[in-house]
Amino acid sequence: MKYLLMIYENEKAAETLSEAEVQRVLGEYGTFTEAIQRSGHFLSGEELEPTAAATTVRIRDGKRLTTDGPFAETREQLGGFFLVEARDLDEAIGIASRIPSARSGSIEVRPVREFTMPQD
């Protein structure tokens, strides 16, 4: 089953990191990503540009509305994600807890909806 692991962090706090700290975090992400690639859990994963680069689009009454910024202002922002294959929620939680940002931010674990043939 697929799970999307969404990495939420406080962008402002991340901006204050020193160059050495940024390098350390990048190194940790590299190690983690390699580990889940080797174990076969990794499907994809990306880091996102900060919300300052975000644009929100809506269509209302057939008209396109484009606005600056994310859809909702929150204390922590979506900063990246991993899409993983896991046996069940416990395995997905185990992977999520090894993401370096779990120690500073939070990881939302969301199952990807599976479409199956209707029963009965």
Added chain:
Amino acid sequence: MLERAHREDYGRIVATLIRVLDGDFGAAEEVVQDAFASALTQWPREGVPREPAGWLMRVARNKAVDRMRRSARLEARVGELEAAAPSVDGAGWQALPDDSLRLLFTCCHPALSPEAQVALALRCLCGLTTEQIARAFLVSPATLAQRLVRAQRKIRTARIPYVIPEPEALAERTEGVLHTLYLVFSEGYAATDGPALLRVDLCEEALRLARLARSLLPDDAEVASLRALMLLHHSRRRARVAADGGLVLLDRQDRSRWDGAQRDEGLAELEAALAMGARGAYTVQAAIAALHAQAPRAEDTDWAQIAALYARLVVLTPGPVVALNHAAAVAMARGPEHGLALVDDLEASGRLADYHLLPAARADLLRRLGRKEEAVSAYRRALALVRTAPERHFLEARLRELLAE
């Protein structure tokens, strides 16, 4: 009758069927409820079968087989289902202990809200009806039903596994299970409103779950500690409520009304926990309850030891309420002025600004120090904050006593 006699079978049968039905809680519950419904119509007509649990398991199994055939999937599982109830007539059927343990861990999975965990455990493991659980927690049956449906849907869509956690996660997950059982018990024990009998029922369900957890995890010291704690508290239930429904505090309880057998069982559980090396928060709380239980009269209580245990509890589970209990124990052990100093510190920290028990504790200590006017104003502050009727009556009675002096 059927319900009373076979509530425990319900949990065991559901536990087995969930595994066989590939973790489908809803389907397992439906077939087991169908089986109980069949019993309700057939048993009065044909007599109660020799092996009621086996009979129920067989009927539930047949309904599950029908269901799977209808959904035309997992034919292979039918074989497994046959194996779950080995003999054709269902005689001598036993649930695998592992199935009950799986069910316990799944119901208490941290990915479910605490309210949902409690509701699921009472529903699936204790076989309480949705209406009974709703009444016990003072919510509408519709709210509770929705809570259960959401939890079961999350188990299915997020694929919360129906397994015993891996050894490295077992301790953490057991802690979660114990917390859920503790919530069920506290809800029943602390309730001073609502229909009292139902609340006592909740304590008994918590004890039932604790006994189950204890039998499934016999080497876990914390499980034994929690069960000891529940038994020791529950053994005082008859003396806690006055004839008028009011709350009777420990020092004024008629100790002859304590349940001696249950107390002894609690003390034995605590012994077992300590022998296994238990040192956690439940152990300390059980040890405090044991010291109270062992005092023939209130004035025989070993307050010095209780104060030391509360000091330990403050470290293990820091919190203002524990700190307040510590202050009260210190006051008993070393004199009200020492307790008052701790209460003052607590008040200065501002952490319990709206909590009525802080001025209530202050008032009691000031009264014992003979500082009547300060005590009266502290009682009035407590009365302005108190929310439940029995506690209000208790404080009003104390204030009246003081003013009459």
